[in-house]
Amino acid sequence: MIPCSAWIIVLIQPFPKEIVVLDVRQLHYFVAVAETLHFGRAAARLHMAQPPLSRHIAMLEQELGVKLFERTSRRVALTAAGSQLLRDAYQLLATLEEIPGRVRATSRGLMGEVKVGFTMYAANSVLPRLVRRFREEYPAVEIVLREGLPQQLVAELLDNKLDVAITIRGETGFGLETRIVWQEPLCVVLPEDHPRAEAAILHLEELRDDAFILVSRDTTRVLHDMVVTSCRAAGFEPNVMLETQLQQTIVSLVAEGLAVALVPDSMRRVRMEGVVYLPLVDAPLIDQVVALTPDNRNPSALAMAEFAASMSRDS
Numbered sequence: 001m002i003p004c005s006a007w008i009i010v011l012i013q014p015f016p017k018e019i020v021v022l023d024v025r026q027l028h029y030f031v032a033v034a035e036t037l038h039f040g041r042a043a044a045r046l047h048m049a050q051p052p053l054s055r056h057i058a059m060l061e062q063e064l065g066v067k068l069f070e071r072t073s074r075r076v077a078l079t080a081a082g083s084q085l086l087r088d089a090y091q092l093l094a095t096l097e098e099i100p101g102r103v104r105a106t107s108r109g110l111m112g113e114v115k116v117g118f119t120m121y122a123a124n125s126v127l128p129r130l131v132r133r134f135r136e137e138y139p140a141v142e143i144v145l146r147e148g149l150p151q152q153l154v155a156e157l158l159d160n161k162l163d164v165a166i167t168i169r170g171e172t173g174f175g176l177e178t179r180i181v182w183q184e185p186l187c188v189v190l191p192e193d194h195p196r197a198e199a200a201i202l203h204l205e206e207l208r209d210d211a212f213i214l215v216s217r218d219t220t221r222v223l224h225d226m227v228v229t230s231c232r233a234a235g236f237e238p239n240v241m242l243e244t245q246l247q248q249t250i251v252s253l254v255a256e257g258l259a260v261a262l263v264p265d266s267m268r269r270v271r272m273e274g275v276v277y278l279p280l281v282d283a284p285l286i287d288q289v290v291a292l293t294p295d296n297r298n299p300s301a302l303a304m305a306e307f308a309a310s311m312s313r314d315s
Contacts, residue, residue, distance in 0.1 A: 024096065026060045027089045029053055030068065034086045037076045112300035113142045117153040117165035119220075120247060125266035126182035126288055126308075127166055134307050141300045149219055149245075157293055163301035166308070169287035170222040178289040179309040184265045185283035186226065189250070190276050191257040197276045204262075204280060208236040211259040213250045216243040226284050227262045251275055 032042040033053070043050040061068050068082035078086065118127050131143060146162065150171035156162040157176060165172075172178055188207070190197050196206055212231075217224040224243075231238040241259050244250060248270060250261045255274030264286055268277045290308040292301060 029056045114300040115144045115163045117162040122166035164292045169289045172291045176291045178291045181308040181312045182288040186262045187265045188278045201279045204234040211241040212238040213259045213261045219245045
């Protein structure tokens with residue numbers, strides 16, 4: 001409960017311009033009189049004498065420049081202005097009661113807003129579960145989602161346009177704090193009529209004679225380099241027929257029989273006729289991370305980063 005003497009509200013009226021100072025204690029006094037319509041009973045409720053109560057009501061009327069009560073020897077009644085003030089006072093006092101709790105909740109990350117950037121890879125894997133569970137745990141935090149390429153997300157983090165980003169480790173560069181939230185292997189996506197389509201698992205060297213489609217290095221450097229490095233480790237240089245920005249485009253072109261590809265295992269969720277996904281022996285792992293700037297002071301963003309990291313530990 002807020003002490004009724006703890007607040008003074010300053011209202012600036014633009015037309016005509018004037019400053020009105022409202023003592024919240026007097027608003028409490030006014031509400032007591034308005035609800036009882038009796039100065040004596042209101043004073044008893046407030047544990048004060050009647051004369052000081054009457055003086056405070058008179059001061060409030062003087063400050064507002066209106067008459068709040070019609071008084072006779074037999075009755076007390078609200079004026080139209082008094083009825084309006086009672087409605088406003090209820091709303092104002094209720095809001096004031098909520099302020100300390102809301103401020104404390106915001107400082108602990110329990111309320112507020114967090115702007116989250118994510119890549120297509122996160123959208124197919126960790127992001128849906130993270131958002132759903134975070135909303136269950138922090139229902140008063142508004143999550144604003146924005147998809148982008150890894151380089152875009154890093155730039156927007158550094159420009160404070162985003163609070164956190166879910167992206168691939170190695171794409172963040174220097175100057176950002178990262179915590180791993182998800183790991184997944186690369187898998188092979190083949191046309192359904194490929195000679196190896198019925199295999200249970202593949203060794204990468206079995207694809208040395210195939211054409212490859214890669215995600216462009218400008219889009220996702222880490223994933224592009226991971227595919228090339230894996231092929232070289234398997235003893236061959238990949239025959240790259242095309243590079244493209246979107247994993248969905250890669251899968252579509254594989255479905256047409258144009259080439260094969262290595263994609264994050266979560267791409268299995270992209271169900272498309274004409275392709276099969278197969279596990280890869282000794283597949284390299286992709287680390288997805290939650291990234292934020294070291295000087296981030298948004299409690300909701302810090303709460304999300306910790307929550308995402310804890311999800312990874314629990315999975």
